[in-house]
Amino acid sequence: MSQKPRLKAGILGATGSVGQKLIRLLDRHPWFEITALAASARSAGLPYHKAAHWLEPTSIPEAIRDIEVKTPDDDLDCDFLFSALDSSTAREVEPSLARAGFPVISNASAFRMDPAVPLLVPDINPSHAELVCNQPDFAPGFIATNPNCATAGLVATLKPLDVAFGIEAIEVTTLQAVSGAGYPGVSALDIMGNIIPNIPGEEEKLEEEPKKILGRLENSAITPNVFPVSAQVTRVPTVDGHLLCVSVSLRRRADISEVRQVLTDYRGELTHDELPSAPSHPLQVLNGEVGPQPRLHADAGGGMTVTVGRLRPCRVLDFRYVALVHNTIRGAAGAAILNAELLASRGLLSHRSQAPQGSTLCEPEYQRACI
Amino acid sequence: MSQKPRLKAGILGATGSVGQKLIRLLDRHPWFEITALAASARSAGLPYHKAAHWLEPTSIPEAIRDIEVKTPDDDLDCDFLFSALDSSTAREVEPSLARAGFPVISNASAFRMDPAVPLLVPDINPSHAELVCNQPDFAPGFIATNPNCATAGLVATLKPLDVAFGIEAIEVTTLQAVSGAGYPGVSALDIMGNIIPNIPGEEEKLEEEPKKILGRLENSAITPNVFPVSAQVTRVPTVDGHLLCVSVSLRRRADISEVRQVLTDYRGELTHDELPSAPSHPLQVLNGEVGPQPRLHADAGGGMTVTVGRLRPCRVLDFRYVALVHNTIRGAAGAAILNAELLASRGLLSHRSQAPQGSTLCEPEYQRACI
Amino acid sequence: MSQKPRLKAGILGATGSVGQKLIRLLDRHPWFEITALAASARSAGLPYHKAAHWLEPTSIPEAIRDIEVKTPDDDLDCDFLFSALDSSTAREVEPSLARAGFPVISNASAFRMDPAVPLLVPDINPSHAELVCNQPDFAPGFIATNPNCATAGLVATLKPLDVAFGIEAIEVTTLQAVSGAGYPGVSALDIMGNIIPNIPGEEEKLEEEPKKILGRLENSAITPNVFPVSAQVTRVPTVDGHLLCVSVSLRRRADISEVRQVLTDYRGELTHDELPSAPSHPLQVLNGEVGPQPRLHADAGGGMTVTVGRLRPCRVLDFRYVALVHNTIRGAAGAAILNAELLASRGLLSHRSQAPQGSTLCEPEYQRACI
């Protein structure tokens, strides 16, 4: 892919916490530059630094500070869009912007389970990207989604196990950080020194999304995997990093050393060289008996590496382990960026001025990239 | 039981956090009064208020402040002993004090799995108390133990299910508070905004103790229950209250409303009237979808009631729920006190001056109480 | 005062965190019973347990659960009102309800600095209660207020010093708990492992309110005290209890032992016997060098005792010390209840049916109580 000039990216939901993370991670990105920011009517018309309650530990990038915030209804000067919208807004806004011609790379849950929309993790199921070429409801643009933040951690560990042994069943209990709820999100009075043993809607996502992600692409459609997932989620007083305590049953009998080897050797379907945000290791098996820990390991691989520890036999299912995912990077903003990179590398994102008028993005020349 | 005069209680490990909790909970106890405090040589000779780094939110009871701390080797003026020793010290000290004639009501793990020692929860397995009458290794005294703090929560929920349906298998992930590690215990640098996905030795206890507690007493011996337990423990930044995320398989098919009814109706083998520290409800099923929570529910029933919420079907095993136990009350100090009350109510604790010289506590008159 | 029948109390802002605390503290109150609950239109018509996101560690009192929540505009069946409204709502609602005949015992800041309204702390300035008899703007009812939560802690320590030595100047830095911001209040993302060195409007209150509270009542008007207060407030990750680090200059030269004696001996203008919620000690000087601490000492005296420690000479002003106040009890709900008790004990609250139609509460018979 030619890296010059960079593709122009817009961000929907730019003032929220995932929007902010997108801005920070895209700062000096080799392929993309941010040219449009959209948020709710309340922020519209303000320079970004006045519209956003900035939460990142580094300053707002200079090139972003004074961009005027628009609404999704305004004319957005960009080649494609990242969506960090909440789900209910996404349900309205994303289709209409796709139909207006924009590829929408979404972190929202609204269309993740739509059969026409890929639930995409580049190192796990890059072939699913092909779905974007056939979305009549959203053409001439398209929608591509990344998974729920906790799901993102779970599937990184399931993929190599599924390939090697087949997944039979999963029990998972999560300990999720407050950044997963956005801003203002969780009240301090609710979570300081406390645990909330529920996050509405989250368990359903953890129980359904992995089956689509690890599903089989046949005839341009996904046949979901069939293993049951039983999930209990909790909110805990950590800032970043969702921890997952997993028990797994495998289809094929395996011993612990095989399982460890398979997880250790896993490199995913991508190489670091291919996409700028791909980590050298999508998965890292930790030594020792006290990891992973959110404060120590969430930033592994720039927040894009899922860490795993405490692998051992389980007395009820087959094996137990603990995984950690940086929920706002690997589980949100970083995931969306990696999806955009995958799509760009396959020719599925392009400069708007170069796209044939009225065509869907995937006709003639684009179709080739989908194969 | 005659409540006058009160039995004289000594505390081993009196300066530690469980020792402190025992002191607070025994303040104005109707049956017991504290007359002896023992700790390590470092504290010996000091008045208690100088020896202890007091952590309870109420002041040291006046009657306790100036008691001189002794060592376990000193002459301890009391009728029986609570042991809040760490496990390795308990292994040495408890047998020798039992052999010196003291009933030892222990919170330590050292002898929990000893076949001759009851692992006692008065509302669950009061009949196991009988074991104290036949401990040749520890006579003329005896040792009685309460479970690990997380186990205490788990078994409170398992007992009614086992009676009604039979337990087939258990998957449990715990989120444990820092008070479970004693003082100074966990370093703030390790746990603030963090999770440690391991506590050495804890998973083994959760996997073994429930089977003994729910075991069958036959011919003065316990036949452990056989269901497998698979446990993952974590330390989280909460102060008091261990949360347990449980999946259970039952032997007999049950629907969710039956399970809810069985948990709701459970009152245990004791009534509140019988023992002063017994809660009116050993188990309480919460309404709503956001409980139990450590800050809101750990103190239920004065810390002696285990709370349960989020009961629902499980996609892999049969049912899922979340339970909460106050780890230093129901899971430690309160459990030991309730054990002492049970034993006293059955005539197994007595004023030392009244015990026949050289006899074991359980000969002639005591034996009757054991039936 | 006759305790039978109890006065009927209504609560404005009943679903908020201070409203909840009022409900808990008034449970089984000997003089008052809650008969009316008001909140915003969103809650109106619901039974209380459905309208409130209950945050207290004990359950909603049975007598309260099913009371139907009204709005302040509805007909409220009660003899007087507690106001736990936010300041801007209070500014509208409190005067209109006072004019409708209700005594309004308010925790809101709206009228604290109004010259006609007492800023009342029963153990400090009970004589200021007299102001309620002369509020032409609010008659036939009246408004009485308690101070800001941090101010409540500061003045408890200033009063004895002012009486004994005269206050010359105050420097204070506060470390305030999140419960002070109500619910949902502070975002967990803002405060976990963090400090926010500002709370809008709070420093002004700390700098002005103490001068009115320690002011002189002359001819039915308050002449404020004149000492300057310089305040820096911070929000810190604690749940309950505002800590105040104070430096004080005194008008009269004093040595440290005198200052310690004056603080230790202070009992306030009330006795515990007089008012049900008055603590036996409004102020408690701690021994040792590591207190007060929020988790250990905020509940002293049921949350109504301010604790003081670290008293020592200051190298710049005269003395330094640290004080702790339970911000939602002594600094809010408990303060309002104590004010109501003071007013009731002086005959300034009465059964509405017994109040002469159209009269101000303070005419004829009430006036006598004001002397």
Next chain:
Amino acid sequence: MSQKPRLKAGILGATGSVGQKLIRLLDRHPWFEITALAASARSAGLPYHKAAHWLEPTSIPEAIRDIEVKTPDDDLDCDFLFSALDSSTAREVEPSLARAGFPVISNASAFRMDPAVPLLVPDINPSHAELVCNQPDFAPGFIATNPNCATAGLVATLKPLDVAFGIEAIEVTTLQAVSGAGYPGVSALDIMGNIIPNIPGEEEKLEEEPKKILGRLENSAITPNVFPVSAQVTRVPTVDGHLLCVSVSLRRRADISEVRQVLTDYRGELTHDELPSAPSHPLQVLNGEVGPQPRLHADAGGGMTVTVGRLRPCRVLDFRYVALVHNTIRGAAGAAILNAELLASRGLLSHRSQAPQGSTLCEPEYQRACI
């Protein structure tokens, strides 16, 4: 200074938290390479990765993992030493190693107030470095120290004010992070959701060290500044970053805009180009009313920039502001490294093989650098 080959640095107290921070910050340092690690006898003989309970969020640098840990008594192969020892050990070990010929760049408090030892902050008092040339007690090596972690933040703000207006008096209250206590340091049970209003010895350091740092060098001796400092320290539940709430009286009358300008314009006595670890701005005045905050601003300038906010007039002294310092970087490890860089740039550190046998480090050629 020639950067080839790099000077060989040893670290005393290498396994502690400041030792670990030194190791991380020195990774790929252009002037220094770590060649020796020393710790207590318990760690001696182990490879570093087995001796240290590693707490940094990045892995142990590869070059360090397998260095064998020695004791300070062993033969240490290095040109100079960083000391991250606790104060009591430092009092014994640092002089003996200095007398053995090593320059000791110490973070310990043991010799900070020794008149012969510079209490050095390169951007504030670089001329004080000269003191190392005249330390008969420690020759042929020397000892140079950096200030206490909270002092490091305070003096960064005092220096420009002192130069422009003269400091008359300081009131300071600190909110200090747990990392300041090392590891294991503060017990989680003591600090979670809590504040401890004392840190033994800390207030004395804050009250004395600034006067030496801002003292005048005359005839190779420091005349301390004379302004009084009154300090109240607290430990709060933050991880990194000490917050200081400061009131200052100035000798010369100034208005708020002048004070703001002086703080904003301050660049210190060094340029970023000169020393590799010097931040471009030693001090940064924040806009807005809600900073500085530990989580957002402690890492400013790689942890070497002190941030300031909330500047405003004080009603008792002249001005008030809040400052934040990264306590383990600017306040410890980074400060020591910057000191070493300053000394190296002035020729006061050299390759041991090149130092004349038996000479003090500061004879002939070195003396010139001290002018």
